[in-house]
Amino acid sequence: MDLTGNKVTASGDSDAPVPAVGGGRTHQVSTSIEYASNAGVLRQAPAANHGVGTATAGSGGDQATSAGSHPDKINIKQVRPNNVLKKYWDKRYSLFNKYDRGIQLDAESFYSVCPEILSYHIAQRCKGKVAMDPFCGAGGNIIQLARFYTKVIAIDKDPEKIKMAIHNSKIYGVEKHIIFIVGDFFKLANRFKADVIVTSPPWGGPNYSKKKNYTLRNMCQDQGHDGFDIFELARKIAPNIVLHLPKNIYLGECQSLANSFNDKLQIEKNFMNNKLDSISAFFGDFY
Numbered sequence: 001m002d003l004t005g006n007k008v009t010a011s012g013d014s015d016a017p018v019p020a021v022g023g024g025r026t027h028q029v030s031t032s033i034e035y036a037s038n039a040g041v042l043r044q045a046p047a048a049n050h051g052v053g054t055a056t057a058g059s060g061g062d063q064a065t066s067a068g069s070h071p072d073k074i075n076i077k078q079v080r081p082n083n084v085l086k087k088y089w090d091k092r093y094s095l096f097n098k099y100d101r102g103i104q105l106d107a108e109s110f111y112s113v114c115p116e117i118l119s120y121h122i123a124q125r126c127k128g129k130v131a132m133d134p135f136c137g138a139g140g141n142i143i144q145l146a147r148f149y150t151k152v153i154a155i156d157k158d159p160e161k162i163k164m165a166i167h168n169s170k171i172y173g174v175e176k177h178i179i180f181i182v183g184d185f186f187k188l189a190n191r192f193k194a195d196v197i198v199t200s201p202p203w204g205g206p207n208y209s210k211k212k213n214y215t216l217r218n219m220c221q222d223q224g225h226d227g228f229d230i231f232e233l234a235r236k237i238a239p240n241i242v243l244h245l246p247k248n249i250y251l252g253e254c255q256s257l258a259n260s261f262n263d264k265l266q267i268e269k270n271f272m273n274n275k276l277d278s279i280s281a282f283f284g285d286f287y
């Protein structure tokens with residue numbers, strides 16, 4: 001499907017579910033997503049496809065916050081904050097197509113949000129009713145998950161990120177499907193069950209790209225954890241996991257993680273404007 005006049009190919013059509021690839025083998029497919037950075041070029045992906053019912057809050061985090069009214073204002077005046085590099089500012093509409101509606105991002109989020117079209121692509125491949133992003137940031141992944149899922153559990157240890165995620169999810173009208181929790185995933189993990197975990201764990205800032213071979217060991221090092229810990233905890237919560245990873249990740253590590261998923265692993269290479277942007281690793285069963 002062409003969302004934009006730009007080419008969007010994601011293992012086929014971005015609208016239609018991507019065929020599940022049979023279990024027991026490892027597959028590599030390529031996602032090619034192109035978008036322009038100016039307003040109005042990237043159109044919103046197709047209509048919501050929620051499951052049944054509404055999410056209920058109260059799943060025992062440090063603080064659980066339910067979302068309320070819809071902020072209905074349009075950001076007419078846009079000024080690049082001093083602490084945001086122009087190259088990140090120029091991509092704001094690819095992060096959130098509705099940026100003009102008043103999307104809130106802090107400096108870190110400008111380079112760490114999973115772009116909307118990619119978040120959408122990942123979300124529409126997932127099955128089940130309950131999804132979770134234990135590192136939800138300003139809401140890139142959870143907002144798209146909430147278009148398909150009855151209940152999305154969203155955790156971030158930074159209260160400001162959760163405030164932004166609540167606000168941003170209201171702009172997309174999906175806040176009722178999300179349970180927002182401020183807390184440390186490593187401490188809260190054993191309280192949850194979900195059908196799928198979709199997450200873009202902290203990569204360690206923009207310098208990740210300078211490493212020749214990024215390893216899961218580089219993730220959350222400052223917290224005394226790593227990507228293997230994240231995967232191990234995620235595995236106990238959900239039978240299906242999607243990790244959004246740096247483009248220079250050592251793929252052999254994903255292969256070894258797939259052992260606990262009967263080798264059900266699909267790697268998607270995400271190309272933005274013909275440039276390799278990132279990798280998505282799908283462990284388990286997906287459309």
Ligand SMILES: C[S@@+](CC[C@H](N)C(=O)[O-])C[C@H]1O[C@@H](n2cnc3c(N)ncnc32)[C@H](O)[C@@H]1O
Pocket residue numbers: 112113114115133134135136137138139140141142155156157158161183184185186199200201202203220223
């Ligand atoms: C790459 S960002 C997530 C971006 C998000 N997927 C999106 O698309 O907007 C990683 C987030 O993990 C959060 N984080 C880091 N350590 C955490 C922890 N131990 N528990 C929960 N959140 C954590 C950070 O505050 C940051 O917002």
